[in-house]
Amino acid sequence: MLFFKNSKISRWFAYVSLWAMLVTFFSCNNPSLSEVVSDSGDTVEITDGFDDATGSLPSTWTSVGGSWQIVEEGDNKVLQGTDTSTAFLYRNDIIATDFEVEARVKLTASGYVGVIARYMDSKNYAALHFKSDGTLKLFVKYNNSEVASDSYKLANFSKDTYYTIKLIVSGDEYRGSVDGTEYVSLTDSSPIAKYAGLYMYNDTVYFDDVHISASGDGSVPSDSGSSDSSGTSSDDTSGTTTVEPLEIEDTTVIVSSVSELNSAISNMKAGHTILFTGTGIFTDSVYSISDKIASAEHPVIIKCDPIGGATFTKGITIKNSEYITIQGFNFAGDDAYTFIKISQSKNIRILDNSFDHSAATSAKKTIVLAGNLTDSVEIAYNDFKNKDCQGGYITTEYYDESDGTGIATNTWIHHNYFYNIKYAGSDSDREAIAFGDNESRDIETNNIVEYNLFEDCDGENEIITVKTSKVTIRYNTFKNCYGNVSLRFGNNHEVYGNFFYGEGSTSEADGLNYETGGIRIYGSNQKVYNNYMYNLTGTSGYRMPIIIDGGSGDHYKVQDSIIAFNTIVDCVQGIGLGVNYSAPPLNNTIANNIITGFNGQLVTITYGDVSNTWEGNIVYAKAGASAGDIPTANNSTTIEPVFTGTAPFYKLANSFSAYGDYSAILTDDIEGGMRTVPYDVGCDQYGVSGDRTYLTPDDVGVRG
Numbered sequence: 001m002l003f004f005k006n007s008k009i010s011r012w013f014a015y016v017s018l019w020a021m022l023v024t025f026f027s028c029n030n031p032s033l034s035e036v037v038s039d040s041g042d043t044v045e046i047t048d049g050f051d052d053a054t055g056s057l058p059s060t061w062t063s064v065g066g067s068w069q070i071v072e073e074g075d076n077k078v079l080q081g082t083d084t085s086t087a088f089l090y091r092n093d094i095i096a097t098d099f100e101v102e103a104r105v106k107l108t109a110s111g112y113v114g115v116i117a118r119y120m121d122s123k124n125y126a127a128l129h130f131k132s133d134g135t136l137k138l139f140v141k142y143n144n145s146e147v148a149s150d151s152y153k154l155a156n157f158s159k160d161t162y163y164t165i166k167l168i169v170s171g172d173e174y175r176g177s178v179d180g181t182e183y184v185s186l187t188d189s190s191p192i193a194k195y196a197g198l199y200m201y202n203d204t205v206y207f208d209d210v211h212i213s214a215s216g217d218g219s220v221p222s223d224s225g226s227s228d229s230s231g232t233s234s235d236d237t238s239g240t241t242t243v244e245p246l247e248i249e250d251t252t253v254i255v256s257s258v259s260e261l262n263s264a265i266s267n268m269k270a271g272h273t274i275l276f277t278g279t280g281i282f283t284d285s286v287y288s289i290s291d292k293i294a295s296a297e298h299p300v301i302i303k304c305d306p307i308g309g310a311t312f313t314k315g316i317t318i319k320n321s322e323y324i325t326i327q328g329f330n331f332a333g334d335d336a337y338t339f340i341k342i343s344q345s346k347n348i349r350i351l352d353n354s355f356d357h358s359a360a361t362s363a364k365k366t367i368v369l370a371g372n373l374t375d376s377v378e379i380a381y382n383d384f385k386n387k388d389c390q391g392g393y394i395t396t397e398y399y400d401e402s403d404g405t406g407i408a409t410n411t412w413i414h415h416n417y418f419y420n421i422k423y424a425g426s427d428s429d430r431e432a433i434a435f436g437d438n439e440s441r442d443i444e445t446n447n448i449v450e451y452n453l454f455e456d457c458d459g460e461n462e463i464i465t466v467k468t469s470k471v472t473i474r475y476n477t478f479k480n481c482y483g484n485v486s487l488r489f490g491n492n493h494e495v496y497g498n499f500f501y502g503e504g505s506t507s508e509a510d511g512l513n514y515e516t517g518g519i520r521i522y523g524s525n526q527k528v529y530n531n532y533m534y535n536l537t538g539t540s541g542y543r544m545p546i547i548i549d550g551g552s553g554d555h556y557k558v559q560d561s562i563i564a565f566n567t568i569v570d571c572v573q574g575i576g577l578g579v580n581y582s583a584p585p586l587n588n589t590i591a592n593n594i595i596t597g598f599n600g601q602l603v604t605i606t607y608g609d610v611s612n613t614w615e616g617n618i619v620y621a622k623a624g625a626s627a628g629d630i631p632t633a634n635n636s637t638t639i640e641p642v643f644t645g646t647a648p649f650y651k652l653a654n655s656f657s658a659y660g661d662y663s664a665i666l667t668d669d670i671e672g673g674m675r676t677v678p679y680d681v682g683c684d685q686y687g688v689s690g691d692r693t694y695l696t697p698d699d700v701g702v703r704g
Contacts, residue, residue, distance in 0.1 A: 043215045044094055049208060050079045057089075064088040064122065066200060079207040081200045090119050090197030097193040097216025102166040104208040107132055107159055111203025117169045119195040126192070127199050128167040128176040128184070132159055136183055138167070138176040142190035145320060145344050146371065146399065149176070149184040162208070243291045243320060246270040248298050258284035258312075261302075265289055271298035276329070279309040283335070286316050294323035296347070304328035307352055307702060318342045325349040332356040336364070342377055342408075343370040349378045352702050355393070358386040363429075365391040369408035371399040376410045383701040387459065388422040390429045396447070396468075398440035407440045407468060411447040417701030418452060421459035423482060423509050430459025436467035438554060441489035441523075444470035451475050453695040456512070458482035461542045462520075466490060473498065477695040480504065484517035484543055489556070491524040497670050497683075499694040500545070501534040501648040517543030518568075522551070526561040529662075530670050530683045534648045536571040539600070541579040545571050548590070550607045551583035558585040564662055566593045567670075567682035569643070569650055573600040574619070574628070578607030585612060592616040592658040594641050594682035601628035616659025618681055634659060641682070649694055655686040 050070045052058060054077065057068055066087025071080045081087060099117035107113040107130075114129025123144040130136045134157025139148035154163075168175045176184040196212045250271035255261045256278040264274045265287045271294070294300045300323065304310050313333030318324055322345060331339040331353065339355055342348050355366045366384055369377055374396075384393040396408040418432040432454055435447060445468040454476065457463050461483045464473065469490035477499045478485070487493050500519075504512030517538035519528055533545045541547065545568045551557030557578075568574050574595040578584045584607040595602045595617065602619050608629075615634040618641055621627045627637040643650035658679040668674050670683040672690025680686045697703065 043213060044096070045214075046091060046094065046210075046212045048091075048210045050077050050210075052077075060091055060093045061089055061197070062092045062195075064090075073206070076208070079198075079210075080204065081198070081207070082204045083200060084202055086122070086199075086201045088116060088119060088122065088125075088197060088199055090116065090195035091212060092195065094196065094212065094214045095194055095217075096196070096214035098171070098214070099169045099196045100166065100211075100213040101169075101196045102164065102212075103198065103210040104162045104164050105198075106162045106206040107200075107203050108205065109159070109203045111205070112199075112201040113165075113203065113205040113207075114199045115165055115167050115197070116199045117167055117196045118192040119197060120192055124190075124192045126167065126169055126174055128165060129199055129201075130154065130157075130163070130165070130178070132203070133157070136176065136178060138174055138184040138186055140174060140186065140188045140190055140192070142188075142192055144373065147186060147188045147190070149174075149186040152183040154178060154183075162206075164209075243293050245293045245295065246300075250298060258282050258286060262287040265292075265302075268292060268300055270294040270300065270323075273301045273303065275303055275305045276310055277305050279306075281311045281313065281333075283313045283333075285314045286312065288317040288319060289321055289324055290317070290319045292321040292324060294321075296323060299323040299325060299347075301325040301327060304330075308354060312339075315339045315341065318345050318348055320344045321348070322346045323348075325351060326353065327351045328353065330354045330356065331366075332359060334359045334361050334364075338365045338368050340366070341368045341370060342374055344373040345377075346373075346375045347377075349380070350382060351378075352381050354383040354385070354702060356383075356386055357389065360387070360389045363390040365395055366393045367395070369394075369396045369411060371397070371408070372406045374408035376412075377408065378412045378414075379416065380412070380414050381701060381704045382416045383419070384416060384432070385419040387420065387430070388424075390427065392429065392431045392434040393418055393421075394433045396435050396445070398436050398443075407436050407443055407445060409443075409445045409447070411435075411445070413447070413449045414451045415700045415704045416452045417697055417704075418454045418457055419697075420455070421457045423458040423514070424460065425509075428460050431462050431465050432457045432459075433464045434462075434467075435465065435471060436489070438467060438489055440468045442491075443468050444492065447471045449473045449476060451695065451700070453477045453479070453697065453700045454481050455479045455697075456481065458514070461517075462486040462488070466493060469493070475692060477501075478518075479694075480512045480516060482515050482517070482538075482543070484520045484538070484547070486520045487522055487526055488520075489523065489554075491526070493523070494527045495519055496528070496530040497692065498531045499534075499649070499670075500531065500536060501694070502536050503648065506537045513537050515539065515543050518545035518547075518571075520544075520547040520549060521558050521561065521563070522549055522556050524556075524559050524561065526558065526563075527665055528561070528563045529565045529666060530668075531566045532649065532670055532683045533566070533568045533571055534650070535569075539572055541576060544573045544576045544579070544604075546575045547579060548575065548577045548585050548588060550578035550581035550585055552581035555581050557581070557583045559587050561585075561588045562591070562662075562665065564589065564591040564593065565658070565666060565679070565681070565683055567684065568593070568595045568597070568602075570597045571599075572597070573604065574602035576604040576606070577612065577629075579604055580606075582607050584609040587611045589613045589615070590617065591660060592662070592679070592681045594618045594656075596620040596622065596641055598622045598624045601626050603628040603630040605629035616681060618656060651684045652680060652682065652686040656681040 066083035134154040249269040307328035311330035315336035502513035502516040673688030
């Protein structure tokens, strides 16, 4: 049912029939005539209770994605929307600038539901929505760049319940309410305008009693990246928000105070090296580095001289910028929640900095990479140290964007020193590195973590948690770290060439080598090979040297994966299969690993399956240990591997030929020595050497 409330419109009712005929006649050659365009100052109101016949929608609604239909719900009729990604539905008979959009909405699963205004296409619109956990969010997108309010979590929220959600847009002001109470707001001047309607993501949702009040003629400036009604943008918005590149001036700008630094940031040009020569502690706020587009040939470098001479207590924000380097500063104190936040930016380098959280009294994050337009960030030769609070050292955060990947990609983290995250028992969110969340698990990010030293990172069960797909973790050293590298979500990861070892006291929580772990695996098509593990003391199903886990709920069983050529020496346990969850791992290959030790059970199979292949493994239990559940066919429990060298790294003293052909994934050994046929079992190829070994503090961080 439609109701039009407007003094001018009421005078037009006598001409409705004539207008309809004109629209019908001309709409084939000029579809825009079928849209109601209000004059400036007028207000048009539409209410739709979806009381039409069940089935498809009236022609006044246009969908962009999703499946939409009117369905019966008891004695009422409502609109049902279903999609596994993002979908929009807008009224095509009103074009306007300012809106009030209200609807009763309900979600049923784990997605989002909301309303939209000023919708032009999937890269330009405003939306108010809430998630399945009751988190309310208001945001504006312009050329795929997002400005968002603080989120608000609704109390006593429940799914399968209708809530009345309302978005008010007037000028630069955006306000959002639920059931008559305003919770979120923001101010934004992005030049967008056009349609209003409904919004959903990854759920089956329901709408009823939609009310749209609209005014303004819907015009936008010509540089808005506007689109036609098909939803195809007229501008290329594949990168950051459109910003003119900086002028080029290859020169050095010397500053000695934060005020001078802020002036240099405001006036920076591509090619500037801004040298900060001040020393001591600086408590003033540094300007946001926003809309600064430099180039590979003429980057902007903001560098402390001497390295480590200045300490900032406030954070730095980099947004919608390219080819910016932050180098050589200390960050410390309790003032900043995040020391460096990077969003919608590319080719940012964070080098030779020290981040010290000794003074933190509440949750803090060190470096945050936010959203889906952040790409190719390099974080290298930094020190991250002394954390006794929640918040990761490096976090890539998934943003619920309507399109794009939703999370930072091609992040390169290398030669950093991650040190001293305090043990906190059952607390969480204390990882050294955290990639994404469960909503980003299918996004291939191509992140690489290599040549880093993790020492005494004891914050929780996960040293690194991976919740995206296609991440590589290689050539790192993990010393005395409680917990493990956790492939928690996602597929197609590779973990190889890493050293894990423990030394020192093991008897209590503050002991250096307390419950130290290795690698925990979930998901499909994972490759874990060429890793070395020595003297690890983890005993639970979450901290064994290698855990090939089963599935339950949002823990996805390991399948179609390869766990091969790893060496486990003198650890309390060895390899565990299906040790935590009852859906057994399937179709995995566990091959050519060496497991030997004095303690515990070297192989544990709790929930197994005949589809898993065990071959070529050498499992040798010394006095005090047992081989455990290793299948006897094509594996050995009687061959004692002989090693040479000193702790923590022992190499093979003779050759033990591997079983099968693994040349497709394996070309060298853990040291970088080339493997030749026949390959040797374990991570070390007998008789060859390379230039890789376990790392020390002198190899990484600001000393590296």
